[in-house]
Amino acid sequence: MSQSIAVIKGDGIGPEIMDATLRVLDALDCGLTYQHIDAGLGALEKHGTLIPQESLDAIEKYGIALKGPLTTPIGKGFSSINVQLRRHFDLYANVRPAISFPGTKSRYDDIDMITVRENTEGAYLSDGQEMIDDGNTGISVIKVTRKGSERIVRYAFELAKNNGRKKVTAVHKANIIKTSSGLFLDVAREIAKEYPEIEFQEMIVDNACMQLVMNPHQFDVVVTTNLFGDILSDLCAGLVGGLGLAPGANIGEKAAIFEAVHGSAPDIEGKNIANPCALLLAAAQMLDHLGMNEKGDAIRQGIRSVLETRRDMVTPDMGGTGSTDSFAQALVEYVQG
Numbered sequence: 614m615s616q617s618i619a620v621i622k623g624d625g626i627g628p629e630i631m632d633a634t635l636r637v638l639d640a641l642d643c644g645l646t647y648q649h650i651d652a653g654l655g656a657l658e659k660h661g662t663l664i665p666q667e668s669l670d671a672i673e674k675y676g677i678a679l680k681g682p683l684t685t686p687i688g689k690g691f692s693s694i695n696v697q698l699r700r701h702f703d704l705y706a707n708v709r710p711a712i713s714f715p716g717t718k719s720r721y722d723d724i725d726m727i728t729v730r731e732n733t734e735g736a737y738l739s740d741g742q743e744m745i746d747d748g749n750t751g752i753s754v755i756k757v758t759r760k761g762s763e764r765i766v767r768y769a770f771e772l773a774k775n776n777g778r779k780k781v782t783a784v785h786k787a788n789i790i791k792t793s794s795g796l797f798l799d800v801a802r803e804i805a806k807e808y809p810e811i812e813f814q815e816m817i818v819d820n821a822c823m824q825l826v827m828n829p830h831q832f833d834v835v836v837t838t839n840l841f842g843d844i845l846s847d848l849c850a851g852l853v854g855g856l857g858l859a860p861g862a863n864i865g866e867k868a869a870i871f872e873a874v875h876g877s878a879p880d881i882e883g884k885n886i887a888n889p890c891a892l893l894l895a896a897a898q899m900l901d902h903l904g905m906n907e908k909g910d911a912i913r914q915g916i917r918s919v920l921e922t923r924r925d926m927v928t929p930d931m932g933g934t935g936s937t938d939s940f941a942q943a944l945v946e947y948v949q950g
């Protein structure tokens with residue numbers, strides 16, 4: 614059976630790292646058919662809009678998109694493509710794995726955790742911001758719903774279950790923000806009872822920050838509300854050596870979009886030196902999502918092996934002497950044994 618996925622090559626280094634990633638997916642024989650769709654600067658030139666309706670329709674039809682970084686032109690009244698996609702498809706879960714890899718500058722080895730951030734409510738409401746008192750007082754509403762909390766916590770437990778993970782930590786500030794954060798914690802406790810095989814832990818956000826820095830190996834899956842999740846997921850990326858190796862997914866009921874966390878890096882476009890790892894790891898996350906966990910693991914293992922043993926094939930940002938193409942080539946050789 615063949616699964617079609619929508620592929621957005623993206624702007625800047627997007628096409629280079631996407632080509633590298635698709636080569637590796639092909640070598641893995643995942644049975645995927647790629648439907649290339651337009652978005653970003655390319656789409657703007659061709660269709661006069663950053664994300665044409667037919668691209669939205671394709672993502673809706675196939676349900677899965679692999680996406681290179683997109684540039685949103687600044688100062689021309691465009692709203693961010695990522696925000697548009699998140700709203701259009703109600704992509705409520707932002708899922709960010711943080712995995713240690715050899716040869717990266719980081720404080721710890723062997724970190725392997727995932728943050729699951731609620732992405733539609735919490736403190737980041739566009740209509741919950743107000744200046745009053747002649748501009749001398751700013752009000753920001755925090756809104757947490759039972760439905761929103763249920764679906765994000767359930768997503769985190771299902772993710773843990775389907776990926777053989779042992780523990781879910783709910784991060785909150787229910788002791789102070791008794792209303793919104795309190796509701797989130799209550800719901801997390803209720804949902805946790807449905808998953809007795811998975812250990813449930815609750816942690817106050819300030820303590821979670823300290824624990825992540827001092828003893829990160831205790832964490833497995835972390836689930837939290839929008840603002841805390843935004844901060845903690847970047848903290849976790851920092852723990853494993855920065856954004857260069859950070860993939861992410863935005864998941865909704867009807868669509869899931871997998872991407873690198875970094876931007877389009879126009880400064881190195883076309884030079885064949887862009888590091889494809891983050892997009893490759895996003896592809897691995899996509900394979901996990903599609904139930905092909907072994908193939909996802911093969912990508913992660915392959916990256917580990919190439920970083921350890923094939924320094925001549927690794928991109929310069931990771932201290933190697935290779936290129937985008939050679940990294941892909943080394944991975945293809947790895948997966949073909």
Ligand code: ATP
Binds near residue numbers: 682683875891
């Ligand atoms: P955008 O406007 O799309 O965010 P950007 O240049 O800000 O583009 P970032 O991801 O923020 O993109 O990049 C910051 C810096 O990191 C840039 O100097 C870029 O060259 C470098 N960089 C980003 N991604 C990669 C990558 N995959 N490989 C190598 N260098 C990268």
Ligand code: MG
Binds near residue numbers: 876
């Ligand atoms: Mg940037």
